[in-house]
Amino acid sequence: DLRLLLVVRTLPWRALPGAIANPYYVYLSEVMLQQTTVPTVISYFNRFITKWPTIEAFSRATLDEILLEWQGLGYYSRAKNLKLAIEKIIKENRFPQSHEALIHYPGIGDYTSKAIASICFDQPVLPVDGNVIRVFARIFNISTPLPALKKEIIIKAEQVGAGKRPGDFAQALMDLGSLICKPKNPKCDECPLMSLCDGYKNKTYQSLPVRLEKINKPMRYGTAYVIQNHGQIIIEKRSDKGLLANLWGVPTSGWNLFLKDEKKIGNAQDKERVKHVFTHFTLYLDIHYIKIFPCEVVKLKSNQKFVTLDEIQNYALPTLMKKIVQKLDL
DNA sequence: CTCCGGGGTT
DNA sequence: AACCCCGGAG
Structure with missing residues (x-):
């Protein structure tokens, strides 16, 4: 009979023997x-x-x-x-x-x-x-x-x-x-x-088990903007729908599909590019660093704000955005 | 580096 | 059937 097995692992969400699971x-x-x-x-x-x-x-x-x-x-x-x-x-x-x-x-x-x-x-x-x-x-x-x-x-x-x-x-x-x-x-x-x-x-x-064909992931590319002013950068809250919904990150361009014969990506150095793999595509973002001059007036969108690298700990960032922020040295 | 495992929603 | 993310294995 299949139904004769012992539980092997102790895990924090499992009940102790004889106790009722929460x-x-x-x-x-x-x-x-x-x-x-x-x-x-x-x-x-x-x-x-x-x-x-x-x-x-x-x-x-x-x-x-x-x-x-x-x-x-x-x-x-x-x-x-x-x-x-x-x-x-x-x-x-x-x-x-x-x-x-x-x-x-x-x-x-x-x-x-x-x-x-x-x-x-x-x-x-x-x-x-x-x-x-x-x-x-x-x-x-x-x-x-x-x-x-x-x-x-x-x-x-x-x-x-x-x-x-x-x-x-x-x-x-x-x-x-x-x-x-x-x-x-x-x-x-x-x-x-x-x-x-x-x-x-x-x-x-x-x-076993048998799984059917794996399809190649398409690639997408875009630009991430690190906009700096006095040790602060602009972050924005993403839409409440779609990819990485409700999370924060630096502003980016759209993420465009590579056309078939298009030259792949630019010649950015490793420090200026991140690669991130999602379920259904691989994303490359070239990072553009932009310094704002003291006299410039910056009009933020309602979902954007300036934060220091310390303050950024208070915002939920997906791993893609962490990869970008980790490269920063303001 | 590439590959792969892991449920649910729309 | 497409979409949604990341980390571990190799």
Whole structure:
């Protein structure tokens, strides 16, 4: 039977043996883990629960305060959704407990709703994340390529069931995926499920799960403007929609696609250019340094302000903008 | 340097 | 199907 596994890892959001998991901790950590690895999440998570120990405390934080703590984690709309969902929960005065109830909150989908329901409330559901997909694809030797594979595994997981301790089963399966049944060089000789693994039996496990073609990312380029005056620079708050929404950074030009035969980028030195990779394109920004003369009058847009390098710590900057600011020596 | 993993929304 | 970001592995 698949449902005989031990939870291996101790993590700050996990309950001690015999204790009940804190839904706020599990929810917060799951959202962070949607985009980042465990070692990175641990420090972010600890800062969050120190600053906001309960969902009540969290619900009183502004989006700007949350983004300041979230900076560097990426996928910034998740911080916004987390805030919206927690405000809703506080208003309702009750933490939703079932997969069906949870899935209607912003930013909570199939995986996160099942993770919270099973880990915190012992609901009989199995969250299917990348680890579970990989483990199931190998155990049952399924060669359906991603992303279609995911739906197949979700159905398979419903058939397998969640056992008597759904939360432990879910976490054990994810631990197995991350520590033993790894994407590369899995430790099959240490695996408690070796004897029932069809992928191991058929020696297909290394190539599972199968994923379809990867497409080349297009490149974009533009200019970032570092506008200085007396040890201060101009930063601006980005729009509340689209890429890096609600975050701060130096002003930039538009980010243009390279035309097919266009000369790539200029001959700027490393110090004057940053490269940053997003999900669907790679960005190159040449940095232009502009000094304002004392007699010049600068008219700032409503979303712009002058700040010193010290003051910039109080604004949420994405990693792209940190790369630029770190080069500065005012 | 390049590649890749990781859920949810629209 | 496209969009949303970053860090770790190799």
